[in-house]
Amino acid sequence: xxxxxxxxxxxxxxxxxxxxxxxxxxxxxxxxxxxxxxxxxxxxxxxxxxxxxxxxxxxxxxxxxxxxxxxxxxxxxxxxxxxxxxxxxxxxxxxxxxxxxxxxxxxxxxxxxxxxxxxxxxxxxxxxxxxxxxxxxxxxxxxxxxxxxxxxxxxxxxxxxxxxxxxxxxxxxxxxxxxxxxxxxxxxxxxxxxxxxxxxxxxxxxxxxxxxxxxxxxxxxxxxxxxxxxxxxxxxxxxxxxxxxxxxxxxxxxxxxxxxxxxxxxx
Amino acid sequence: xxxxxxxxxxxxxxxxxxxxxxxxxxxxxxxxxxxxxxxxxxxxxxxxxxxxxxxxxxxxxxxxxxxxxxxxxxxxxxxxxxxxxxxxxxxxxxxxxxxxxxxxxxxxxxxxxxxxxxxxxxxxxxxxxxxxxxxxxxxxxxxxxxxxxxxxxxxxxxxxxxxxxxxxxxxxxxxxxxxxxxxxxxxxxxxxxxxxxxxxxxxxxxxxxxxxxxxxxxxxxxxxxxxxxxxxxxxxxxxxxxxxxxxxxxxxxxxxxxxxxxxxxxx
Amino acid sequence: xxxxxxxxxxxxxxxxxxxxxxxxxxxxxxxxxxxxxxxxxxxxxxxxxxxxxxxxxxxxxxxxxxxxxxxxxxxxxxxxxxxxxxxxxxxxxxxxxxxxxxxxxxxxxxxxxxxxxxxxxxxxxxxxxxxxxxxxxxxxxxxxxxxxxxxxxxxxxxxxxxxxxxxxxxxxxxxxxxxxxxxxxxxxxxxxxxxxxxxxxxxxxxxxxxxxxxxxxxxxxxxxxxxxxxxxxxxxxxxxxxxxxxxxxxxxxxxxxxxxxxxxxxx
Numbered sequence: 001x002x003x004x005x006x007x008x009x010x011x012x013x014x015x016x017x018x019x020x021x022x023x024x025x026x027x028x029x030x031x032x033x034x035x036x037x038x039x040x041x042x043x044x045x046x047x048x049x050x051x052x053x054x055x056x057x058x059x060x061x062x063x064x065x066x067x068x069x070x071x072x073x074x075x076x077x078x079x080x081x082x083x084x085x086x087x088x089x090x091x092x093x094x095x096x097x098x099x100x101x102x103x104x105x106x107x108x109x110x111x112x113x114x115x116x117x118x119x120x121x122x123x124x125x126x127x128x129x130x131x132x133x134x135x136x137x138x139x140x141x142x143x144x145x146x147x148x149x150x151x152x153x154x155x156x157x158x159x160x161x162x163x164x165x166x167x168x169x170x171x172x173x174x175x176x177x178x179x180x181x182x183x184x185x186x187x188x189x190x191x192x193x194x195x196x197x198x199x200x201x202x203x204x205x206x207x208x209x210x211x212x213x214x215x216x217x218x219x220x221x222x223x224x225x226x227x228x229x230x231x232x233x234x235x236x237x238x239x240x241x242x243x244x245x246x247x248x249x250x251x252x253x254x255x256x257x258x259x260x261x262x263x264x265x266x267x
Numbered sequence: 268x269x270x271x272x273x274x275x276x277x278x279x280x281x282x283x284x285x286x287x288x289x290x291x292x293x294x295x296x297x298x299x300x301x302x303x304x305x306x307x308x309x310x311x312x313x314x315x316x317x318x319x320x321x322x323x324x325x326x327x328x329x330x331x332x333x334x335x336x337x338x339x340x341x342x343x344x345x346x347x348x349x350x351x352x353x354x355x356x357x358x359x360x361x362x363x364x365x366x367x368x369x370x371x372x373x374x375x376x377x378x379x380x381x382x383x384x385x386x387x388x389x390x391x392x393x394x395x396x397x398x399x400x401x402x403x404x405x406x407x408x409x410x411x412x413x414x415x416x417x418x419x420x421x422x423x424x425x426x427x428x429x430x431x432x433x434x435x436x437x438x439x440x441x442x443x444x445x446x447x448x449x450x451x452x453x454x455x456x457x458x459x460x461x462x463x464x465x466x467x468x469x470x471x472x473x474x475x476x477x478x479x480x481x482x483x484x485x486x487x488x489x490x491x492x493x494x495x496x497x498x499x500x501x502x503x504x505x506x507x508x509x510x511x512x513x514x515x516x517x518x519x520x521x522x523x524x525x526x527x528x529x530x531x532x533x534x
Numbered sequence: 535x536x537x538x539x540x541x542x543x544x545x546x547x548x549x550x551x552x553x554x555x556x557x558x559x560x561x562x563x564x565x566x567x568x569x570x571x572x573x574x575x576x577x578x579x580x581x582x583x584x585x586x587x588x589x590x591x592x593x594x595x596x597x598x599x600x601x602x603x604x605x606x607x608x609x610x611x612x613x614x615x616x617x618x619x620x621x622x623x624x625x626x627x628x629x630x631x632x633x634x635x636x637x638x639x640x641x642x643x644x645x646x647x648x649x650x651x652x653x654x655x656x657x658x659x660x661x662x663x664x665x666x667x668x669x670x671x672x673x674x675x676x677x678x679x680x681x682x683x684x685x686x687x688x689x690x691x692x693x694x695x696x697x698x699x700x701x702x703x704x705x706x707x708x709x710x711x712x713x714x715x716x717x718x719x720x721x722x723x724x725x726x727x728x729x730x731x732x733x734x735x736x737x738x739x740x741x742x743x744x745x746x747x748x749x750x751x752x753x754x755x756x757x758x759x760x761x762x763x764x765x766x767x768x769x770x771x772x773x774x775x776x777x778x779x780x781x782x783x784x785x786x787x788x789x790x791x792x793x794x795x796x797x798x799x800x801x
């Protein structure tokens with residue numbers, strides 16, 4: 001049996017090791033993704049030129065890809081970076097942001113999955129269902145309702161793609177096809193703020209930089225981010241004060257608070 | 268005679284219908300534009316690849332174009348998106364951000380106006396004057412003084428381009444060449460915050476997603492945005508607290524407050 | 535002997551003259567850089583198309599280049615803009631963001647230095663050491679420790695490149711190879727916020743728009759920015775409240791406060 005995930009311990013490990021987390025991401029939330037990584041005590045790098053995509057991986061401990069504002073050229077640079085990360089042995093997180101919205105997105109996600117090893121595949125319910133081949137239609141980057149047993153869909157996807165699958169939603173799912181965790185942290189206010197999904201991927205990438213087990217990294221990352229969101233939402237007047245408190249509360253988070261508030265179930 | 272514009276009703280309609288508002292916009296304010304749309308209760312999408320520009324329109328209820336950080340390639344994608352929106356029959360808003368600053372901007376605005384149907388053409392005083400063919404010189408993206416009767420210039424432009432023209436400034440002008448409205452809401456603090464002009468275009472695009480009459484959509488959008496700005500400015504200590512309160516106050520706006528504070532004149 | 539730098543006077547001059555500051559910069563901090571320039575009372579322009587890079591310089595009083603998310607195409611546009619700025623006689627600031635992280639960055643910095651006149655070359659300790667030819671390895675965009683006498687390295691670099699060199703850090707160095715100033719303002723909290731380095735370059739560019747002496751412009755800009763950071767950090771709970779207060783406190787800064795808190799040494 002798997003040992004308990006030490007969420008608080010991993011949170012503290014990031015501050016001690018200060019890993020570099022490299023990103024090829026979208027132009028909407030790029031600043032927020034960089035700041036959330038820095039807020040955790042790690043060093044973000046965002047660089048998208050084909051000509052340095054592989055080189056930048058050399059100084060990084062993990063790589064986060066996000067197709068939110070993809071172009072074919074950007075995806076080519078992502079492939080180079082991911083292949084370089086594979087060769088170096090550092091984890092690759094892919095946020096399939098907006099999958100299902102257009103054929104280009106679906107096609108490029110499949111290309112990335114085919115041409116590189118993706119360690120953690122992350123999306124919201126409709127995005128993951130789409131990648132799994134379910135018949136859904138994404139509403140832009142916001143989640144749409146999906147029928148069926150999402151945990152089973154995620155487990156099958158994880159097994160067929162040989163990766164850890166993360167589905168964010170009211171209850172998050174993290175599975176490698178073998179073990180599956182459900183996380184009940186978070187707050188409805190997260191859906192009112194642009195970028196919470198992208199930031200979650202960057203947080204997971206930051207935890208993956210200090211923890212080899214991708215399931216543990218994803219669970220721990222989501223819990224810390226969403227516990228901070230709960231604390232922030234309580235005292236927010238709207239999306240802007242929520243955003244400010246989300247960053248500050250994550251910055252001030254400690255092991256005790258994490259352990260008191262974490263809601264993880266191994267199913 | 269035209270019936271009274273139901274600003275508060277349209278504001279509430281957005282929250283009920285939750286439309287998708289697609290953008291091809293600039294890299295400076297892209298995050299703020301997405302957040303202002305979400306704050307209104309709609310779903311923003313920002314995507315600029317030529318390869319999906321037209322496909323993304325299929326899930327959208329309106330399209331916002333903003334040339335703030337244009338390149339010739341981006342404008343080609345804008346044309347594809349706009350033509351797709353025209354074919355689908357959803358409204359297209361063009362923010363002629365920085366028109367007059369360089370020959371490229373003027374030329375690309377004219378190309379967009381020629382190669383697609385623009386439903387709402389929006390700019391500040393110097394930008395609109397430039398598109399109308401007046402001899403002005405834009406100071407970057409900030410407005411410069413323009414001589415002449417701006418309302419008359421806007422009306423002539425609206426008639427010749429067969430669109431609704433929106434001129435933002437101390438007193439905003441909205442006209443389709445037939446009816447003309449002046450809006451006296453807003454606050455001087457808006458000029459101290461980067462992106463208020465771009466956000467105004469996104470707000471107008473969001474209202475246009477639920478209201479077929481472009482004049483009503485533009486008037487209602489500007490009024491709601493600027494009433495929130497008035498509320499925010501009262502309690503601000505500078506541009507950053509103003510920004511935070513602008514988003515929170517728009518999020519918390521209600522029909523009663525809108526009706527109490529709106530300052531619309533039909534001239 | 536050089537006369538005393540009138541920091542407060544230059545701060546007030548920006549508000550009076552309201553210069554346009556043109557940028558070709560990175561996608562992570564582009565919004566923050568625009569806002570910091572506007573907060574000082576100047577007008578930011580960010581535009582990166584090759585086709586208008588030189589034209590936009592015509593309306594600007596200074597030019598800021600930042601290679602944070604460079605591509606070869608973007609650097610070509612930077613060269614055109616810088617050459618146009620050189621011809622017009624307005625100052626060019628280059629932030630060598632991430633120099634040392636990849637060969638592409640080092641090569642492109644050297645190309646920019648060779649193909650245009652850079653008036654103010656700015657970086658953190660490891661970036662400047664790298665440009666000076668020292669053997670360092672940058673940790674992404676965060677500073678790494680550098681051995682040796684950094685002031686001497688900066689002075690030699692300034693003389694060989696015939697420019698003013700700015701090294702940001704716990705104690706900032708500003709030198710043209712002849713005179714050298716050390717600035718002890720600032721706060722450790724600046725290292726927890728993404729974009730403070732990029733914003734510092736934009737602030738320096740804004741001061742350079744109203745002050746011909748690049749050393750005076752750089753010293754004055756850093757002092758004002760860092761005094762605001764000190765004021766902001768005192769009342770911050772984390773990186774997000776720090777950011778909000780940094781903008782508001784810079785907006786509300788006055789001559790008296792600057793003169794009371796500035797810590798400049800001519801060495």
